Amino acid sequence: MKFRCHRPAARISKTDNAQLGDIVFFKWKKERRYNHTTLDDVLARYRGTSNPIQRVLIIRPRSAK
Structure with a gap:
């Protein structure tokens, strides 16, 4: 039996698409x-605060098959 460690995901390039x-x-x-x-x-x-957000990364999990 083989287990997957994670589900595949897509990276979302624009925060407007979250x-x-x-x-x-x-x-x-x-x-x-x-x-x-x-x-x-x-x-x-x-x-x-004086610690602004520098980067945002959005990941969209795909459903498990």
């Missing part, structure tokens, strides 16, 4: 790694 269920990763200027959390958490955590 949909419910997509996984959004954020990279802040003063942090080395990407992090993922809810948008509400992101806004609450970084509102009023």
Whole structure:
């Protein structure tokens, strides 16, 4: 029996194309790694700080076959 470690996913190139269920990763200027959390958490955590979001990566999981 063979197990898959992950489901395939598509990278979404424009943030305007994000949909419910997509996984959004954020990279802040003063942090080395990407992090993922809810948008509400992101806004609450970084509102009023001098650590702006530098990059956004959106992944759309594909259904398992």
